[in-house]
Amino acid sequence: MNTYSRNSLQQALKNQIRRLSNKTEELDQLSSRLSMVRLGTFVGGLTLIYLAGTFGPEWLFWLSVAAFIGGFWKLVNLHNHVDRAVEKFTIWKSIRSQHFARQQLNWDKIPEHNISEDYENHPFAYDLDLIGQHSLLQLIDNATYNGSTDQLCKYLLNREADWDKIGNRQAIIKELVQIPQFRDQLHLRAKIGSEKELETDWSLDELRTYLHQSEEVNYTLSLAVLGFLSLCNITLGILYLAGIINPYVIFSFILYLVIYNFNSKKVSGLYEESHQIKKLLTQFNAVLNFLENYNYANQSHLKKFCRIFWKNDHSPSKYVNKIIRIAGAASSQQSEVIWALLNFLVPWDLYFTQKLSSYKKELAPYFSEWVDDVYKLEAYCSMANFAWLHPHYNFTLPDKDAEKPFLATSLGHPLIPEEQKVTNDVSIDQKGNILLITGSNMAGKSTFLRTMGINLALCFAGAPVNAKTLSTIPFRLFCSINVSDSLDDGLSHFYAEVKRLRELLNLLNDNHQTPVFFMVDEIYRGTNNRERLQGSKAFLKQVAGKNGVGLVSTHDLELAGLEEEIPQLSNYHFAETLEDDKMSFKYKLKPGPCPTTNALKIMEMEGLPTSTN
Secondary structure (H helix, E strand, O other): OOOOHHHHHHHHHHHHHHHHHHHHHHHHHHHHHHHHHHHHHHHHHHHHHHHHHHOOHHHHHHHHHHHHHHHHHHHHHHHHHHHHHHHHHHHHHHHHHHHHHHHHHOOOHHHOHHHHHHOOOOOOOOOOOOOOOOOHHHHHHHOHHHHHHHHHHHHOOOOOOOOOHHHHHHHHHHHHHHOOOHHHHHHHHHHHOOOOOOOOOHHHHHHHHHHHHHHOHHHHHHHHHHHHHHHHHHHHHHHHHOOOOOHHHHHHHHHHHHHHHOOOOOOOOOOHHHHHHHHHHHHHHHHHHHHHHOOOOOOHHHHHHOOHHOHHHOOOOHHHHHHHHHHHHHOOHOOOHHHHHHHHHHHHHHHHHHHHHHHHHHHHHHHHHHHHHHHHHHHHHHHHHHHHHOOOOOOOOOOOOOOOOOEEEOOOOOOOOOOOOOOOOEEHHHHHEEEEEHHHHHHOOHHHHHHHHHHHHHHOOOOOOOOOOEEEEOOOOEOOOOOOEEEEEEEOHHHHHHHHHHHHHHHHHOOOOOOOEEEOOOOOOOOOHHHHHHHHHHHHHHOOOOOOEEEEEEHHHHHHHHHHHHOOOOEEEOOOEEOOOOOEEOOOOOOOOOOOOOOOHHHOOOOOOOOOO
16 A cells, blocks of 8 residues: 555655755756866966976975876866766756656656557557557656667557466566665666767667677687797897897797788777677676665565576676676777787787687676566566556456456546546446447547556556556457558558458457457548448447457447347447536546537537538
8 A cells, every 4th residue: 555645756756856956056066166176276286396396306396296196186086976976966856857747747858768669550559559659658668778668568568468477577566666766776877878979889789689699719729829929029028138149039029920910800890899898788787786786675576586686696797897807908909009019919809809709608698688687677667667656556467257357447547637537437247248439529439448448558567557446357459549541551541440340350250268358439430421330330240249348439329229239239428518608528438328419519619610501
């Protein structure tokens, strides 16, 4: 049971944002002052060194140099520490501000992340506003990595969820709801340094692909020969400098360079690869270290899920720190002088090319598991954050043994602001039933269909639903709401809808163990009245009693008479009232066919003619 309300959380977030703004401003001012101090220290220090060297004894000169270097180095470290604190508090403020924006549905301040897959032909993704601009995904998703967004998208859009896994997923999400500091700390560590500085910078998935595609190399023979020649060069060079022998080192060094040149292609690209590995793993290591060292004392399900990070035999720090050191040593090409000195002395690049190659193959399977689990964990955190911001929402699980296929009280739409939201109670008593929903224009039919679908999608993802109570059996979701024509395929709106309904009919007749929950808005809206009415009657008779339940909305009041012919069909409606010559919509679902129409009234209100006289 939540111990806080939506309003109290809202006030707490406001206070935190204000404090973080003040702290960030203080640190920004301190950073500006330190910049001026650094400039003054640099100029003053050089002046002091000049005066000490010109007019003072030698010991004073060297003392001034040492004091300047030590003092300036400490000042630079302090300034860097303050700048890191500014970055940290700026991200903290951004995290809290986005929490507040999500609770208020302030879309301008809620970032929209890109998804990798194309869901153009998905049976309910766009119909239910699950993805796209101002969608459920945009509202929920607060992940840092694109892979986490894709994972959350898969949970919300799964056509047939693994019902056994939903319970385990939801258990983790429930634990995450209770630890907002864990979620925000994870977000903070992932966010720091995560922005790409260059277009060529790798992503986690690109690094994973690179590790899996890397082939282990064996340069043992070349290293042995070059190592022997390197030892000869060093030995002969020392003996020559000591005046013991003639400069025979020239011959061994030339031979070393010739053989090294033959192997130069083997080390091509080493700097870019090692630089990207070191840079990306250093950033990702902050997340891995946090998950490895976190105290999971009261979160048994979360602890079990994160065991890949904290179990001692395969802890991330054991691998990542080592490969960071290897990659750092392999990136000596960053400085041409250092690179030349190292490689003229020993076969440095060739050695670390082989060393890095063998360790990449060892790291690849573990790294892939870490990335997958971080993606899943961020998706869980997004759903947990959604629950935390809406304490009046409730968790539920699909139950194949539920008394009714669907039953909900105070069911609302999560994308409608709380002050405008109207909730409804809904019951579907038996599999095969259809709710035929009639109503005037703008009365709420389409929104109600989306309300049903979006809450089922949340339930099947393991997230909380916008309802006081909700009970449902497992379903496969299917929609025909936002059907659009296609210029590329040469499809009219009507034909596109026909194809969609044909697909629905196939699902209802496939004898699948999981029934279908379908939502059809304004059936056959793209054709004339006579054929629409005839086709709608035939379709409703065909789908009634099949392997599913459904909601069908229509303007055709004549279809309400089918309740007498189809025992599985029930009439419901949304109506409006006329108050002071203005229409008023209550958005409450009521039994029976709609008793009113309002099309002519809307035309009159907009100044359009309605009379043929």
